[in-house]
Amino acid sequence: xxxxxxxxxxxxxxxxxxxxFKITEEKFDITVFGSEPYGNYNRIMLSPxxxxxxxxxxxxxxxxxWYKDNGITLHTDSTITSINRSSKTVMDDKGNxxxxxxxxxxxxxxxxxxxxxxxxxxxxxxxxxxSDVDQMIDAAKSHKNAxxxxxxxxxxxxxxxxxxxxxxxxxxxxxxxxxEMQLDSTAxxxxxxxxxxxxxxxxxxxxxxxLIANDSGRVKQIEFADGSAMDTDLVVMAVGIxxxxxxxQESGIYCERGIVVDDTMMTYDPSIxxxxxxxxxxxxxxxxxxxxxEQAKVCANHxxxxxxxxxxxxxxxxxxxxxxxxxxxxxxxxxxxxxxxxVFQDAARGVYKKIVIENDTIIGSVMYGDTIDGSWYFQxxxxxxxxxxxxxxxxxxxAHVGDSGHGPLDMVASMDDSAEICGCNGISKGDITNAINxxxxxTLEDVRAHTKASSSCGSCTGLVEQLIxxxxxxxxxxxxxxxxxxxxxxxxxxxVHDFIFDxxxxxxxxxFARMGWxxxxxxxxxxxxxxxxxxxxxxxxxxxAQSRFINxxxxxxxxxxxxxxxxxxxWGGVTTPLELRTIAxxxxxxxxxTMKVTGGQRIDLFGVTKEDLxxxxxxxxxxxxxxxxxxxxxxxxxxxxxxxxxxxxxxxxSMAMGIKLEKIAWGSWMPHKFKLAVxxxxxxxxxxxxxxxxxxxxxxxxxxxxxxxxxxxxxVTDLLTRVESEEEAIEYVGAYIQLYREDALYLERTAxxxxxxxxxxxxxxxxDDEDNRKALNARFLVSQEKSQDDPWKERAxxxxxxxxxxxxx
Amino acid sequence: xSNWKEVVALDGIPVLGSRVFRTDETEIAIFRTRDDxxxxxxxxxxHKGGVLxxxxxxxxxxxxxxxxxxxxxEDGEAQGADKGSTACFETKVESGMVYINL
Numbered sequence: 074x075x076x077x078x079x080x081x082x083x084x085x086x087x088x089x090x091x092x093x094f095k096i097t098e099e100k101f102d103i104t105v106f107g108s109e110p111y112g113n114y115n116r117i118m119l120s121p122x123x124x125x126x127x128x129x130x131x132x133x134x135x136x137x138x139w140y141k142d143n144g145i146t147l148h149t150d151s152t153i154t155s156i157n158r159s160s161k162t163v164m165d166d167k168g169n170x171x172x173x174x175x176x177x178x179x180x181x182x183x184x185x186x187x188x189x190x191x192x193x194x195x196x197x198x199x200x201x202x203x204s205d206v207d208q209m210i211d212a213a214k215s216h217k218n219a220x221x222x223x224x225x226x227x228x229x230x231x232x233x234x235x236x237x238x239x240x241x242x243x244x245x246x247x248x249x250x251x252x253e254m255q256l257d258s259t260a261x262x263x264x265x266x267x268x269x270x271x272x273x274x275x276x277x278x279x280x281x282x283x284l285i286a287n288d289s290g291r292v293k294q295i296e297f298a299d300g301s302a303m304d305t306d307l308v309v310m311a312v313g314i315x316x317x318x319x320x321x322q323e324s325g326i327y328c329e330r331g332i333v334v335d336d337t338m339m340t341y342d343p344s345i346x347x348x349x350x351x352x353x354x355x356x357x358x359x360x361x362x363x364x365x366x367e368q369a370k371v372c373a374n375h376x377x378x379x380x381x382x383x384x385x386x387x388x389x390x391x392x393x394x395x396x397x398x399x400x401x402x403x404x405x406x407x408x409x410x411x412x413x414x415x416v417f418q419d420a421a422r423g424v425y426k427k428i429v430i431e432n433d434t435i436i437g438s439v440m441y442g443d444t445i446d447g448s449w450y451f452q453x454x455x456x457x458x459x460x461x462x463x464x465x466x467x468x469x470x471x472a473h474v475g476d477s478g479h480g481p482l483d484m485v486a487s488m489d490d491s492a493e494i495c496g497c498n499g500i501s502k503g504d505i506t507n508a509i510n511x512x513x514x515x516t517l518e519d520v521r522a523h524t525k526a527s528s529s530c531g532s533c534t535g536l537v538e539q540l541i542x543x544x545x546x547x548x549x550x551x552x553x554x555x556x557x558x559x560x561x562x563x564x565x566x567x568x569v570h571d572f573i574f575d576x577x578x579x580x581x582x583x584x585f586a587r588m589g590w591x592x593x594x595x596x597x598x599x600x601x602x603x604x605x606x607x608x609x610x611x612x613x614x615x616x617x618a619q620s621r622f623i624n625x626x627x628x629x630x631x632x633x634x635x636x637x638x639x640x641x642x643x644w645g646g647v648t649t650p651l652e653l654r655t656i657a658x659x660x661x662x663x664x665x666x667t668m669k670v671t672g673g674q675r676i677d678l679f680g681v682t683k684e685d686l687x688x689x690x691x692x693x694x695x696x697x698x699x700x701x702x703x704x705x706x707x708x709x710x711x712x713x714x715x716x717x718x719x720x721x722x723x724x725x726x727s728m729a730m731g732i733k734l735e736k737i738a739w740g741s742w743m744p745h746k747f748k749l750a751v752x753x754x755x756x757x758x759x760x761x762x763x764x765x766x767x768x769x770x771x772x773x774x775x776x777x778x779x780x781x782x783x784x785x786x787x788x789v790t791d792l793l794t795r796v797e798s799e800e801e802a803i804e805y806v807g808a809y810i811q812l813y814r815e816d817a818l819y820l821e822r823t824a825x826x827x828x829x830x831x832x833x834x835x836x837x838x839x840x841d842d843e844d845n846r847k848a849l850n851a852r853f854l855v856s857q858e859k860s861q862d863d864p865w866k867e868r869a870x871x872x873x874x875x876x877x878x879x880x881x882x
Numbered sequence: 883x884s885n886w887k888e889v890v891a892l893d894g895i896p897v898l899g900s901r902v903f904r905t906d907e908t909e910i911a912i913f914r915t916r917d918d919x920x921x922x923x924x925x926x927x928x929h930k931g932g933v934l935x936x937x938x939x940x941x942x943x944x945x946x947x948x949x950x951x952x953x954x955x956e957d958g959e960a961q962g963a964d965k966g967s968t969a970c971f972e973t974k975v976e977s978g979m980v981y982i983n984l
Contacts, residue, residue, distance in 0.1 A: 522963040522964075528950075592941055593916070593941075594916055594939075594940040594941050596940045596943075597940065600938060600940065619939065623947040631933070635931075635933040875896060879904050880890050880901055880902065880904070881904050
């Protein structure tokens with residue numbers, strides 16, 4: 074068995090072991106050394122412990138039983154004093170020696186203690202571990218005055234905690250602005266005002282000169298460079314942390330400001346890896362949690378010998394964990410020579426937002442008071458999205474970008490515990506925060522797995538991310554740099570999309586093999602996605618039925634009791650007595666329990682058993698009805714108004730146009746469902762301005778609208794252009810669908826797609842470039858030649874019969 | 883006590899697909915994985931009774947079509963943070979025919 078020794082029983086090291094267990098069945102002989110007497114606890118939650126909002130037990134991530142259950146030998150209260158790299162052994166402070174095959178160093182960091190006179194007195198501590206917290210709580214019981222040196226994130230959290238413990242707290246800060254590493258001057262002053270209102274005192278722009286002891290050797294006074302002095306019973310130094318790499322350095326491993334590692338988390342010694350706050354990667358040291366998790370994942374992969382995955386560094390964001398204060402910052406919020414600031418300030422409400430923009434992308438942001446959109450700005454920044462098209466609404470937040478629909482979201486921190494966050498699954502704020510605390514969840518994926526919140530329609534994802542941030546608070550930042558498609562791979566949707574379009578693959582399994590998937594079969598998330606990209610990239614691709622969700626395999630919508638719904642196509646929403654009679658006869662013959670008129674001008678038949686599906690389809694086919702693809706990521710309805718055939722206001726024949734478009738576009742597979750509408754005049758009775766593509770007839774021609782949605786989040790269309798002739802309008806529809814098919818990511822409706830790529834991209838591709846538009850439309854028509862076979866007819870005639878026949882004895 | 887029943891030809895089950903086998907008492911989903919292993923489980927997800935035979939098969943697992951619970955076909959246990967299990971039946975393949983031990 075391979076021997077792994079881990080030095081440092083903290084979050085980074087133990088997370089690496091957890092990741093290792095997750096990805097390999099191989100058994101290792103693992104020994105862990107920790108200087109503290111505990112299992113692995115959540116260090117970022119020390120502030121809430123100090124503030125009496127949590128207990129030590131509540132912040133344990135891995136208790137001692139976890140080590141036992143996983144066969145890990147844990148030495149607590151045990152410090153490694155030397156590493157012998159030639160004999161591959163480590164020595165502990167009791168003189169025992171241990172062998173390793175692979176050594177993992179995760180020694181974290183130490184609080185920086187100012188080298189001033191009196192720094193080693195009793196009552197002078199850092200803020201780093203449980204013993205520091207214990208000392209602070211003890212001091213609060215018998216003493217009154219505390220001074221915290223350092224007005225950064227950690228210092229303010231310590232000061233807040235001590236205040237909650239009943240002490241008079243003064244924060245001493247060298248500069249004029251608090252948290253100058255995370256906030257600009259405006260936000261910093263707002264924070265200062267609000268902390269003073271809460272009873273905290275400050276001594277700004279002050280340098281500490283020395284600490285003076287009383288008779289028993291405990292600190293009693295602090296003296297400043299300007300000659301002034303203050304009495305105190307406790308001094309907490311929170312002026313920063315320093316990577317703890319002495320052990321590594323003494324054993325000859327190359328270190329600079331931390332232990333230098335490459336993109337695989339390997340040190341200069343190939344048997345030794347390092348993760349966490351002790352390392353230096355691409356010239357950077359990190360003091361936050363999110364990067365540790367990304368590093369742990371990569372490191373585990375290499376410890377397991379897979380050799381896949383590289384760590385490319387992290388972009389981090391910050392929140393302060395002081396209850397009731399919402400602030401957020403990320404990226405370069407101070408700006409560069411070429412950057413510009415978008416600023417929103419409402420002093421009375423205590424709200425301040427600044428977004429720093431360079432070349433039409435966000436490079437940083439600071440928010441105070443209202444941070445609901447912090448994670449959205451952060452995502453836009455990481456994805457380097459072009460924000461030119463939403464610049465005028467950006468500061469008002471995500472709810473205002475897609476136009477109407479979502480009212481202003483409440484600040485999540487002020488919501489009641491019973492407030493429902495996830496409307497699909499009925500999950501309240503309290504359910505989520507309890508799960509985060511009790512099960513030690515860190516990521517959106519964790520919360521989805523344990524609570525189901527945000528796992529259905531996804532519209533509450535931003536709120537859930539906010540909740541995770543505000544519950545874990547402090548140094549935690551959500552969302553890794555890249556969001557992989559699923560657990561089978563580290564590749565993002567965009568990477569997989571581009572790789573498939575740039576290459577020529579014949580099966581989903583080829584893609585998995587070439588891109589280094591961990592599961593050779595993929596899973597229910599990635600397989601339909603990869604299958605779709607293959608289909609969209611190559612009209613000759615042979616569709617893989619087993620890679621489709623059941624609805625697209627059975628050509629009906631599965632209902633909660635396992636029966637299906639059946640929706641025949643009603644071209645342009647126009648029907649005939651024969652069609653209606655056929656439907657009525659089918660309903661009678663097969664005892665179909667419910668008929669419903671849909672929002673898309675068709676009729677839905679609910680409660681058809683799977684065995685009956687081919688027979689139902691056969692009868693519908695006989696009456697001229699074909700599949701309406703109501704189950705597919707494909708063209709759904711084409712809604713029309715009466716148009717100039719009957720309506721006294723109509724300017725054009727919207728019914729005929731709708732039917733024509735539906736005949737052209739039906740059957741095509743797309744990233745998500747797609748709805749069309751045609752209105753005969755600007756009164757827009759067909760509601761074309763909330764459809765994926767809407768046509769509105771005017772006297773002079775057609776208005777073409779794109780990117781509307783009436784579902785989860787209402788988005789009104791953008792006007793793409795106006796054309797004179799019907800032929801042009803039809804060409805636009807084909808070209809637009811093809812652009813969507815080729816460019817959008819799987820499961821991305823046109824509304825979020827346009828929000829992501831920008832209307833100007835669509836305009837460039839379709840309006841400004843006529844050749845490109847014609848080429849897109851031509852590609853669409855080629856792919857349609859292979860997709861316009863009625864799937865119902867094929868199956869009614871016996872195709873895929875194994876699906877519909879039940880075996881009995 | 884063994885009660886082996888011949889159910890279907892191996893070729894009658896698509897790779898990474900399933901067939902439904904119904905007796906008077908129960909409904910069983912029979913899965914064929916990509917390594918040609920055959921598994922049989924009670925055709926109801928432990929969560930809300932979703933029809934497992936309609937799920938996407940990957941590795942030795944199936945994802946329920948209703949709410950994406952992932953069920954391990956080897957022991958019927960729900961995977962990840964979900965808790966629950968569905969009954970499993972022994973299977974064997976002889977001369978191209980699939981048998982289930984009811």
